[in-house]
Amino acid sequence: MSEIPLTHILFVSTALFFIGMYxxxxxxxMITMLMSIELILNSVNINFVAFNKYLYSDQLNxxxxxxxxxxxxxxxxxVGIAIIINLYRGHHSIDVEDAGEMKY
Amino acid sequence: MNYASYITWIxxxxxxxxxxxxxxxxxxxKNLAGVIGTIVLLAIxxxxxxxxxxxxxxxxxxxxxxxxxxxEQYSWLQFSPNLSxxxxxxxxxxxxxxxxxxxxxxxxxxxxxxxxxxGEERFSTYYAFLSLFTFSMLGLVVSTNIFxxxxxxxxxxxxxxxxxxxxxxxxxxxxxxxxxxIVTRFADLGFLIGILILAFNAGTLDFHTLxxxxxxxxxxxFISITTSSFLGISMLTWALILVFVGGAGKSAMFPLxxxxxxxxxxxxxxxxxxxxxxxxxxxVYLVARxxxxxxxxxxxxxxVSYVGAISALLAAIIACTxxxxxxxLAYSTISQIGYMMFAxxxxxxxxxxxxxxxxxxxxxxxxxxxxxxxxxxxxxxIHLVHSNEMKxxxxxxxxxxxxxxxxxxxxxxxxxxxxxSGFFSKEEILTAAYNSNKFIYAxxxxxxxxxxxxxxxxxxxxxxxxxxHVEADHSEGSLSMKIPLVILAICTLASGFVPFGSxxxxxxxxLTTHVDIVFSILPVTLSVAAILFAAKLYYMQNELPGRIxxxxxxxxxxxxxxxxxxxxxxxxxxxxxxxxxxxxxxWIDRHIVDGFMNLLASITAKIxxxxxxxxxxxxxxxxxxxxxxxxxxAVLFIYLWK
Numbered sequence: 001m002s003e004i005p006l007t008h009i010l011f012v013s014t015a016l017f018f019i020g021m022y023x024x025x026x027x028x029x030m031i032t033m034l035m036s037i038e039l040i041l042n043s044v045n046i047n048f049v050a051f052n053k054y055l056y057s058d059q060l061n062x063x064x065x066x067x068x069x070x071x072x073x074x075x076x077x078x079v080g081i082a083i084i085i086n087l088y089r090g091h092h093s094i095d096v097e098d099a100g101e102m103k104y
Numbered sequence: 105m106n107y108a109s110y111i112t113w114i115x116x117x118x119x120x121x122x123x124x125x126x127x128x129x130x131x132x133x134k135n136l137a138g139v140i141g142t143i144v145l146l147a148i149x150x151x152x153x154x155x156x157x158x159x160x161x162x163x164x165x166x167x168x169x170x171x172x173x174x175x176e177q178y179s180w181l182q183f184s185p186n187l188s189x190x191x192x193x194x195x196x197x198x199x200x201x202x203x204x205x206x207x208x209x210x211x212x213x214x215x216x217x218x219x220x221x222x223g224e225e226r227f228s229t230y231y232a233f234l235s236l237f238t239f240s241m242l243g244l245v246v247s248t249n250i251f252x253x254x255x256x257x258x259x260x261x262x263x264x265x266x267x268x269x270x271x272x273x274x275x276x277x278x279x280x281x282x283x284x285x286i287v288t289r290f291a292d293l294g295f296l297i298g299i300l301i302l303a304f305n306a307g308t309l310d311f312h313t314l315x316x317x318x319x320x321x322x323x324x325x326f327i328s329i330t331t332s333s334f335l336g337i338s339m340l341t342w343a344l345i346l347v348f349v350g351g352a353g354k355s356a357m358f359p360l361x362x363x364x365x366x367x368x369x370x371x372x373x374x375x376x377x378x379x380x381x382x383x384x385x386x387x388v389y390l391v392a393r394x395x396x397x398x399x400x401x402x403x404x405x406x407x408v409s410y411v412g413a414i415s416a417l418l419a420a421i422i423a424c425t426x427x428x429x430x431x432x433l434a435y436s437t438i439s440q441i442g443y444m445m446f447a448x449x450x451x452x453x454x455x456x457x458x459x460x461x462x463x464x465x466x467x468x469x470x471x472x473x474x475x476x477x478x479x480x481x482x483x484x485x486i487h488l489v490h491s492n493e494m495k496x497x498x499x500x501x502x503x504x505x506x507x508x509x510x511x512x513x514x515x516x517x518x519x520x521x522x523x524x525s526g527f528f529s530k531e532e533i534l535t536a537a538y539n540s541n542k543f544i545y546a547x548x549x550x551x552x553x554x555x556x557x558x559x560x561x562x563x564x565x566x567x568x569x570x571x572x573h574v575e576a577d578h579s580e581g582s583l584s585m586k587i588p589l590v591i592l593a594i595c596t597l598a599s600g601f602v603p604f605g606s607x608x609x610x611x612x613x614x615l616t617t618h619v620d621i622v623f624s625i626l627p628v629t630l631s632v633a634a635i636l637f638a639a640k641l642y643y644m645q646n647e648l649p650g651r652i653x654x655x656x657x658x659x660x661x662x663x664x665x666x667x668x669x670x671x672x673x674x675x676x677x678x679x680x681x682x683x684x685x686x687x688x689x690x691w692i693d694r695h696i697v698d699g700f701m702n703l704l705a706s707i708t709a710k711i712x713x714x715x716x717x718x719x720x721x722x723x724x725x726x727x728x729x730x731x732x733x734x735x736x737x738a739v740l741f742i743y744l745w746k
Contacts, residue, residue: 021731025724033724096723103721 009050016043030087030094034080041073107158107175111193114151114203115242117144122235129228137228138218141235145211148242152207159200160607170612172196172312177248189309192248197608198392198465202245205472206382208595210238212588213377216480219582220373220487230270230371237263241382245389249309250299253390257295257354260383261288267378268370280366287363291353298346301339305329315396344397344404347390348411355387355441358415362670364438368430372486375430376479380437381472388444388468395461395610399453409449413547416442418667420554424561425653425664428492429482432562433475436518439551440471446548447533450540451610458610460540462617463532466604470525473599474517477592481511484581484589485566494562498569498645506586508567510593515563517596519556519631522624525600531624532617549627556631560638570645 016039023036045066052062084094091098121144129137164170177192214234221230240259247253262285269281299309306314306325317325318340329340351357356364367379378384391398391408398404416439423435444464451460484507489496501508517524520531530552537545606614641649653660662668718729 025728025731028724099723100721103719 006050006054009046013043013046013050016040016046028095028097030080030084030096033096034077034084037080038073038077041069045069107155107173107195110151111155111175111195111246114148114155114207115193115239115246117148118235118239118242120144122232122239125228125235126232129232130226134228137231138214138221141231142211142214142218144235145207145214145238148238149207149211152203155195156200156204159195160197164195164197164200168613170197170607170609174248174312186307187303187309189251190249191252193246194248194311195246197612198389199245201465201469201608202389203242205469206238206241206245209381209472209476210234210241210377212476212480212592213373215584216376216483216588217371217373218584220483220585221371226270230267233263233266233270234374234377237267237378237383241386244386247311249311250302250314250394251309253393254292254295254299257292257350257386257390260378260386261285261292261354264288264367264378264383267374268367270370270374274369276366277369280363280369284363284367287360288353291350291360294346294353295350298343298348298350301329301343301346305332305339305343311393315394319396319400340397341401341403344394344401345407347394348387348398348404348408351387351390352411352445353387354390355384355445356415356438357387357411357442357445358418359669361415361419361438362673365431365434365666368428368434368492372430372479372483375434376476376483379434380475380479384437384441385444385468385472388441388448388464391445391448392461392465395448395451396453398448399451399610405449405451407449409446409541409544412442412445412447412449413544413551414442415439416446416551417547417554420551420558421663422666423558424554425660427494429485429494429497429562429566430479430492432558433478433482436478436555436559437475439555440467440475440518443530443533443548443551444468444471446544447536450537450544454611455613456615458615459532459617460536461610462605462608462615463529463536465608466532467526467529469602469604470517470529470596470599473592473595474514474524474526477510477514477589477596478518480585480589480592481507481514484585487581487585494565497566499567501567504567504581506589507581510589511563511567513593513596515559517600518559519635520552520627521556521631521635522628523600525596525598527624527628528600529604530627531620534627535620535623538623549630552627553630553634556634557638560635561642564638564642568643 020036020039020043023039024033027033027036048062048066052059087099088094121141125137125140164173173195174192175195177190179188180191181189217230221227224230237260240256240263244253244256244260247256265281265285268284269277271277302314303309305328306317308314308317317323318329320326330338332339334342353360364379364384368375398408419435419438419442423432423439426432426435444467447460447464447467451458451464484504485497485500486492488504513524517526520527534545534548537548605617609615
């Protein structure tokens with residue numbers, strides 16, 4: 001079985017990134033937006049792991065970064081959900097369109 | 105005992121009292137404020153007496169010459185290795201004498217104010233300001249360098265401002281305090297420029313070094329300051345004139361005397377302290393402090409003597425016509441300071457030639473006692489009569505026996521009748537003037553006659569003239585008002601007998617003085633004649649004064665209106681400066697400076713109006729902008745930035 005070339009993996013991660021981006025820009029539900037952000041972060045994780053494996057297979061730096069990012073993503077999700085809860089308390093909705101007070 | 109062990113306390117104790125009473129007095133110990141101030145003043149008066157004793161009688165003299173001693177000095181601002189602003193204390197004959205005068209008169213005023221200001225709403229504030237003034241004045245007299253004197257010069261100015269405007273609910277007091285501050289501040293501008301010229305050329309601010317360098321005709325500093333010139337006048341002359349302008353402003357010399365009569369709006373004890381005995385002689389003190397420099401330049405000395413003599417004469421003439429007793433005293437102060445000034449002007453440095461210097465300081469010394477006494481008497485009278493106007497007084501002799509006696513003593517002293525103190529100092533001044541400039545001497549003698557006339561006009565109109573119709577609601581005044589009066593009267597009697605020439609002279613070498621009986625005949629006779637004339641006019645109420653006034657006509661009216669000097673100032677400021685400078689400046693400020701700012705603001709407002717649509721309040725739009733920005737940057741850095 002021949003090895004999967006790096007470009008394939010990069011293709012997957014790019015696709016994942018833009019899917020996340022698309023979700024972030026089009027979905028109005030904040031929880032879905034948060035999930036899209038997780039997708040973006042995971043595409044970065046894939047990049048890190050792939051480059052680590054293909055370019056510097058004797059080192060572990062990329063993997064460490066991935067673990068960091070996962071930890072930070074968890075924290076970020078906690079903060080994000082806290083924000084969403086507060087938004088819900090204020091507006092009785094988690095639709096970002098409804099929170100338009102910071103308009104000009 | 106070493107000076108350093110106690111000398112710092114002399115200025116610092118009033119400072120501490122100012123901080124303590126000023127910050128906490130009003131809230132926590134309102135009625136104790138006066139006692140605290142008085143105790144502090146008592147302490148520093150004792151210290152001043154110790155200093156005087158130690159300096160003049162123990163260790164001030166080296167080889168029969170009084171030295172200047174610097175017990176404390178530290179560098180405050182170091183500009184360069186050679187130039188620094190120091191704060192220090194210098195002891196030499198004039199500063200030690202001034203220490204004594206300032207602390208002693210201030211003590212008297214503190215004691216007097218205990219009952220004079222009793223029940224005042226801002227009693228503690230008053231004492232705080234008095235302490236501030238005492239601190240600044242003491243700091244001024246012991247200054248070791250010209251910049252230190254300038255700092256304290258402004259501090260006495262501000263305390264004078266605060267105390268003149270003490271009754272701040274009276275518009276006239278507010279106007280008077282502003283006037284005093286602005287006029288003296290204006291003069292201080294000259295002083296500051298003078299300081300800068302001196303410091304620039306001599307490369308030092310320290311009095312001792314400054315005088316040493318500039319009096320040595322071989323030194324490079326002397327050559328540079330005398331050879332460089334501006335408008336054909338050498339820099340040395342300019343510097344000395346400008347410093348004198350500052351002194352003239354503080355000492356209310358013609359034509360900057362306008363603020364002093366108005367300054368009488370302040371409480372009367374303040375007038376006694378600041379506007380009679382201490383602060384207003386600061387100008388004289390400044391000239392005396394720099395006297396070795398002044399004596400280099402005959403032109404400046406001439407200016408000093410003519411300004412002094414003209415002020416003395418003019419103020420004496422005006423004093424004859426005023427009806428407010430405090431204003432009469434204010435003009436008499438200007439007149440007496442004029443004496444001190446022209447005595448300095450006719451003097452030269454050292455030896456017999458330095459008689460004028462010694463006479464000036466002597467007059468400063470005696471004047472401090474009798475003039476503060478006169479003002480405190482006026483305070484006691486006003487306290488009883490509740491009016492400043494002469495017409496509300498008369499026949500007070502029976503009501504105020506103590507005040508009457510001490511007032512008479514002070515009047516005789518200022519009129520120059522032997523053996524009261526004013527006689528001795530005035531004789532020295534007239535002798536010095538006679539030896540140097542006959543014209544000034546003639547003005548001096550004429551002024552001394554006028555002095556006798558207006559002082560006794562005041563005396564007779566207050567204490568005789570008519571039967572008293574004052575319904576006194578209290579007696580002459582409590583003990584704390586009488587004691588300072590009596591002590592000052594004793595000083596007035598005694599201070600003339602101080603062998604002043606052996607203590608304070610221009611070069612520190614003692615100068616024997618002698619009263620020349622033949623010489624004194626003329627001034628004393630004239631003074632006595634003037635007193636008799638005043639008695640004829642004012643001892644009993646009659647029509648003579650009115651007739652004389654109307655026969656003098658315009659001249660009397662002009663003198664009554666203070667020779668229209670105030671009006672001239674108003675004309676210059678309101679009509680000329682306001683119209684020619686103020687209004688264009690206001691136009692520029694309103695239309696150009698403000699206009700530019702308004703333009704900037706309106707441009708900003710327009711631009712924000714245009715781009716505010718970007719702020720949609722939709723978080724996803726923002727994310728899109730952000731992403732667009734990143735894409736843009738990525739394109740820029742990857743493809744375009746080569």
